[in-house]
Amino acid sequence: MMMKFAIALASSLFAGAVTAFAPAVFSRHRVTKTTQLYGRKPFISGNWKLNPQTKDEALTLAKEISASITEGSPDADIALFVPYVFIESAMGAVDGKLSVGAEGVCPEIKGAYTGAISTSMLKSIGVQWALAGHSERREIFAETDDYINAQCLRIIQEGMGVMLCIGEKLEEFEQDLAGSVCAVQLKKGLKGIAKDDLDKVVIAYEPVWAIGTGKVATPEIAQAVHSKCRKILAEMYDKEAANGVRILYGGSVTPDSVDDLMSQPDIDGALVGGASLDSQKFGRIINFKSAVPV
Numbered sequence: 001m002m003m004k005f006a007i008a009l010a011s012s013l014f015a016g017a018v019t020a021f022a023p024a025v026f027s028r029h030r031v032t033k034t035t036q037l038y039g040r041k042p043f044i045s046g047n048w049k050l051n052p053q054t055k056d057e058a059l060t061l062a063k064e065i066s067a068s069i070t071e072g073s074p075d076a077d078i079a080l081f082v083p084y085v086f087i088e089s090a091m092g093a094v095d096g097k098l099s100v101g102a103e104g105v106c107p108e109i110k111g112a113y114t115g116a117i118s119t120s121m122l123k124s125i126g127v128q129w130a131l132a133g134h135s136e137r138r139e140i141f142a143e144t145d146d147y148i149n150a151q152c153l154r155i156i157q158e159g160m161g162v163m164l165c166i167g168e169k170l171e172e173f174e175q176d177l178a179g180s181v182c183a184v185q186l187k188k189g190l191k192g193i194a195k196d197d198l199d200k201v202v203i204a205y206e207p208v209w210a211i212g213t214g215k216v217a218t219p220e221i222a223q224a225v226h227s228k229c230r231k232i233l234a235e236m237y238d239k240e241a242a243n244g245v246r247i248l249y250g251g252s253v254t255p256d257s258v259d260d261l262m263s264q265p266d267i268d269g270a271l272v273g274g275a276s277l278d279s280q281k282f283g284r285i286i287n288f289k290s291a292v293p294v
Helices: 001-013 033-038 055-067 082-093 117-123 137-138 146-157 170-172 177-191 195-200 218-234 258-260 281-284
Strands: 043-047 077-082 099-102 129-132 161-166 199-206 246-250 268-274
Touching: 043 146, 043 246, 043 281, 055 077, 055 082, 055 281, 077 082, 077 129, 082 099, 117 137, 117 146, 117 177, 129 146, 146 161, 146 195, 161 177, 177 218, 195 281, 199 218, 218 246, 258 268, 268 281
Parallel strands: 043 077, 043 268, 077 099, 099 129, 129 161, 161 199, 199 246, 246 268
Antiparallel strands: none
């Protein structure tokens, strides 16, 4: 039954394929045709979530990941989203070889919001990227589309970049609703964000049924949903804008799956969970190999 829905999803979404962008041109190494055509620089990112448990462990992990980035690595943006308490330490450990971002923000700047962290606080220590809309924040912490939109607006207002996470649950996937769910989350999450500010936005498509489960969408299914997302962005803004937005895939990305995923024309990178806690695995993901040589 699952396979039937997967095939149906791929065939229904794949027909509407459109293509994408990024700030810098990916020119030195292997790239996909679409990424090369639109100058979208690949973006490989890791989300540590509530890990690791000590500062020493965080420093060791950050240093080992940084060491995996060499002159021979693909010309890609690399970022780690880490717990607030490790941000400054991790920044020092990576020595500028990659970005260290926040796993979330409070849309308020100051006031009686115990336990909250503002964008101005983060920016004051050099943070340039933050996540918004991760499924765990939506489900466990009951963050609504309106709250997520407020986060996105505040992050951009502060001059930072936001990685907006979207994705469907298993029952929605099985009912062929991935495109509809992503359309709602995109439209609500990006409400009020101008076309000129899209250079500060990265989309991360994370099918909820694949996060932390060991399941991963086939490259064809992931490509179909990414293509649909790009078509939605074109409807919201225009085709040029849509072709400029990087869309990453997240959901149990591994060293074994990354090459095939990155060879798809509308997959511009990855948001990695569990594998970003293993420096060897994440190092291999950073050093992905695309099927189409320059």
